[in-house]
Structures are given as structure tokens and as C-alpha cells.
Amino acid sequence: xxxxxxxxxxxxxxxxxxxxxxxxxxxxxxxxxxxxxxxxxxxxxxxxxxxxxxxxxxxxxxxxxxxxxxxxxxxxxxxxxxxxxxxxxxxxxxxxxxxxxxxxxxxxxxxxxxxxxxxxxxxxxxxxxxxxxxxxxxxxxxxxxxxxxxxxxxxxxxxxxxxxxxxxxxxxxxxxxxxxxxxxxxxxxxxxxxxxxxxxxxxxxxxxxxxxxxxxxxxxxxxxxxxxxxxxxxxxxxxxxxxxxxxxxxxxxxxxxxxxxxxxxxxxxxxxx
Ligand SMILES: Nc1ncnc2c1ncn2[C@@H]1O[C@H](COP(=O)(O)OP(=O)(O)OP(=O)(O)O)[C@@H](O)[C@H]1O
Numbered sequence: 001x002x003x004x005x006x007x008x009x010x011x012x013x014x015x016x017x018x019x020x021x022x023x024x025x026x027x028x029x030x031x032x033x034x035x036x037x038x039x040x041x042x043x044x045x046x047x048x049x050x051x052x053x054x055x056x057x058x059x060x061x062x063x064x065x066x067x068x069x070x071x072x073x074x075x076x077x078x079x080x081x082x083x084x085x086x087x088x089x090x091x092x093x094x095x096x097x098x099x100x101x102x103x104x105x106x107x108x109x110x111x112x113x114x115x116x117x118x119x120x121x122x123x124x125x126x127x128x129x130x131x132x133x134x135x136x137x138x139x140x141x142x143x144x145x146x147x148x149x150x151x152x153x154x155x156x157x158x159x160x161x162x163x164x165x166x167x168x169x170x171x172x173x174x175x176x177x178x179x180x181x182x183x184x185x186x187x188x189x190x191x192x193x194x195x196x197x198x199x200x201x202x203x204x205x206x207x208x209x210x211x212x213x214x215x216x217x218x219x220x221x222x223x224x225x226x227x228x229x230x231x232x233x234x235x236x237x238x239x240x241x242x243x244x245x246x247x248x249x250x251x252x253x254x255x256x257x258x259x260x261x262x263x264x265x266x267x268x269x270x271x272x273x
Contacts, residue, residue: 021106022187022218023069023092028101030062030087061087063242064101069235071106074219076229076250078257079239085222088239089189092220107186107217108137110179121165125175126151128164132179150182155201174201181208188212188219206232226254 034057061084069075077085090096093109118135119128129150133143151160154174156167164172173192180190190209209232213219223229229236229250236253238245240260246253 020071021068021104022071022073023106024102024104025068025088025092026066026102028062028065028088028091028103029060029099030084030091030096031099032059032061032087033057034059061242062091062239065239065242065244066101067237067244067247069218071217073235074213074221074233076233076236076253077220077222077239078224078226078229078236078254079245080261082241083239084242085239086191089191089220089222092187093189105187109187110136110181110183110185110189119164119172119176122163124162125154125156125160125164125167125171128175129179132176133183136179136183136185138183146182150178153178153182170198170201177205181212184215186217188216190220191222192224226258230254 035054036057037054065084065088077088079085087096091098092103092105094105118132120131123131126147129147130143133146133150134140138146154160154171156171156174159167159171160175164175167175177190180188188209206228209219209221213232219233221229221232233250235247236250237247238253238257245260246256
């Protein structure tokens with residue numbers, strides 16, 4: 001188990017009692033702090049000889065969210081743009097530290113999300129596969145053994161040895177997805193993988209995910225494709241502006257979210273959806 005904050009339970013205790021959990025998130029809040037140069041008015045610029053003013057913008061992306069995920073769960077995460085879905089995934093993958101609260105993860109999470117977080121675009125797909133494997137904690141020997149299979153699975157042909165900056169976003173997603181699913185993670189995290197690749201690749205990705213659901217301890221799927229959430233997941237959570245609105249059966253949660261979006265669309269503006 002890896003814990004991203006002070007945790008009451010030690011890994012040894014967790015192993016001894018073999019808890020049925022894959023992930024436990026408690027009172028999690030994440031705030032981004034971005035400093036930027038405020039654009040001065042002409043008068044201010046003249047007074048300060050053109051120097052801008054540093055300003056700080058805080059975005060509370062996750063607000064006091066708690067949930068636990070039992071072993072064997074395929075959890076869909078839904079919500080509007082900016083709801084906090086990717087932030088939550090990054091935090092569970094250990095890429096982002098909690099601002100407050102805690103996350104406990106039993107096992108190894110796949111830290112490469114489908115849209116290629118962590119890729120070096122100047123390196124080829126194959127080189128990124130090797131780096132991705134090492135970053136996931138595999139030994140050099142394991143990575144070398146698996147790299148060719150992972151590369152072949154992408155079906156990118158000779159593109160696999162070209163720099164990734166020459167790839168389309170769908171091609172990058174294939175590499176990210178292939179790495180994520182081949183590194184045998186205990187916790188599989190897929191962010192929007194299904195809406196990227198083309199129809200044929202999507203079918204292959206779906207089959208792979210169904211296979212991995214059997215072996216992984218848990219799976220998380222972030223998608224705007226509500227059909228995929230219903231099809232692939234046995235539970236879902238809905239985030240809205242960083243808050244956990246609902247958790248339950250995918251059908252129920254998707255329907256509640258769709259009702260909410262519809263009401264909002266007529267009552268307020270499209271920006272809130
Ligand atoms: N690196 C960052 N720095 C500052 N703010 C950020 C950063 N990443 C995300 N945010 C902000 O945090 C909030 C949540 O963003 P997040 O990407 O988690 O949402 P999302 O639900 O995944 O959205 P989408 O469906 O559009 O991918 C948004 O308000 C966003 O502007």
C-alpha cells in the first residue's frame with residue numbers, strides 16, 4: 001500500500017489483514033496555486049516602467065472528497081469540463097500531492113495516463129515506452145522483455161521509431177494506453193482513452209480493459225463517453241466543481257448527471273455544464 005499522507009494504518013498491518021480495499025480517499029482537497037503576471041493598464045505600466053504585477057490565482061479543484069473503492073471495482077468518474085476528474089486521477093496516481101486529506105492506494109497504480117502525461121515528445125514512441133516502463137517501477141530487464149510487445153500492440157508501424165512530436169493525439173494516446181495496460185498495474189487508470197483512438201483501436205482497447213479488469217485490483221475510467229462508463233464500470237462517481245455529487249451504480253449516476261446537465265442547460269448558461 002502506498003499512502004500519500006499520514007495514514008493510521010501501516011502497510012504491514014494492511015497486508016496482514018488483507019483489506020478488501022484498493023483505494024481510500026479521505027477528506028481530500030487539492031488547490032492549484034498559479035502565479036501569473038497581471039496585465040497592467042497603460043498608466044500603471046508607465047508608473048512602474050512596464051513591469052507587470054505578480055498575482056496569484058487559486059483554484060480549488062477538489063473539495064473535501066471522501067470515498068473508498070473495494071477490490072474488483074471498475075469505477076467510472078464523470079462530470080463536466082473542469083469538474084476535477086483528471087486532478088483526482090493524478091492525485092490517486094501519486095503525481096499530485098493532496099493539499100489536505102489523504103489517499104491510500106493498495107498496490108501499484110499505472111501513472112501514465114492515456115493522454116501521455118510524462119512523454120518526452122522529442123523521443124520516439126519506442127523510447128518513451130522504455131522510459132514509461134522504468135518510471136512505473138519495472139526493472140530494466142522486465143522493460144526490455146516487454147517493450148517490443150508494447151510497441152507492436154500500438155499498431156503504429158514505422159511511426160513507433162519516429163519522434164512523438166510527429167504523432168497525432170490519437171497516436172500518442174495509443175502509446176500511452178499500451179504502456180498503461182502492459183505494465184501490469186494493480187490499479188489501472190485510464191483517462192479519456194476511449195474517445196481518442198479510432199473505432200478499430202477503441203474496440204481493441206475495450207477488449208484489453210475487460211481482460212485487465214479480471215487481473216487488476218481496481219480500474220478507474222474517466223470519460224465523457226457516458227456509454228463507455230455504463231458498459232465498462234460497475235460503479236461511478238460524479239464530480240461537480242470539485243465536489244462529490246453522487247456515487248452509485250453507473251446507470252443511476254449517469255442518469256442523475258444527465259438530468260442535472262439538462263436542467264442547468266435550460267436554467268443557466270452552457271458554461272456551467
Ligand atoms: N495545472 C493546473 N494549474 C492550475 N489550475 C489547474 C491545473 N490543472 C487543472 N486546473 C484547474 O482545476 C480544475 C479541475 O481541472 P481538471 O483538469 O481536474 O478537470 P476535469 O474534470 O478533468 O476536466 P475536463 O473534463 O475538461 O478534462 C479546473 O478549474 C482547472 O482549470
